[in-house]
Amino acid sequence: MRTYLIPLMLLAATGCSTTETARTVAVSDVATANLVRADGSNVGVATLSDRSDGVWLSVAAVKLTPGTYGIHLHAVGKCDAPDFTTAGPHWNPAQKQHGFDNPMGTHAGDIRNLVVNAGGVGAIEVELEGALYEGPTGAMDADGIALVIHEKADDYATDPSGNSGKRVICGVFTKG
Numbered sequence: 001m002r003t004y005l006i007p008l009m010l011l012a013a014t015g016c017s018t019t020e021t022a023r024t025v026a027v028s029d030v031a032t033a034n035l036v037r038a039d040g041s042n043v044g045v046a047t048l049s050d051r052s053d054g055v056w057l058s059v060a061a062v063k064l065t066p067g068t069y070g071i072h073l074h075a076v077g078k079c080d081a082p083d084f085t086t087a088g089p090h091w092n093p094a095q096k097q098h099g100f101d102n103p104m105g106t107h108a109g110d111i112r113n114l115v116v117n118a119g120g121v122g123a124i125e126v127e128l129e130g131a132l133y134e135g136p137t138g139a140m141d142a143d144g145i146a147l148v149i150h151e152k153a154d155d156y157a158t159d160p161s162g163n164s165g166k167r168v169i170c171g172v173f174t175k176g
């Protein structure tokens, strides 16, 4: 009888320690972006969420070449192929310089490099600290916002673009 009780107690303790606490996050609005290459092929999706705990960006991209790539929010919601220059510079409502390692940085649109695994999948979820979702200085302002993935890694220092090369993938965020 006694040897039978011990494993039951252990099970109960394990059950308690692995129970996840549900965290309530209110979402006011979500904007989504289809991520496309210059040839129009779709490689994934990004979302911008206006949440009670901040503005969050999530990206899930597939069919990419394994590696590390610069990824930013660019100031204009316009992705004209083939070079996607219509997306404008990095989103920068606070008039800062580029880069996490730049003492004069960073742009609100600066994001840590996207690491694409051996299966060709690159995914992130990050809080855009201090960012506003909408309004004149918000992400979803009058001229919108776009996500851009580049041909090489961001060096986190070179102003204004992190020396990450060509714009390879682009997506315009739209509400709803």
Ligand SMILES: [Cu+2]
Binding pocket: 070, 071, 072, 073, 074, 090, 148, 149, 150
């Ligand atoms: Cu960029």
Ligand SMILES: [Zn+2]
Binding pocket: 072, 090, 097, 098, 099, 106, 107, 109, 110, 160, 161, 162
């Ligand atoms: Zn930047």
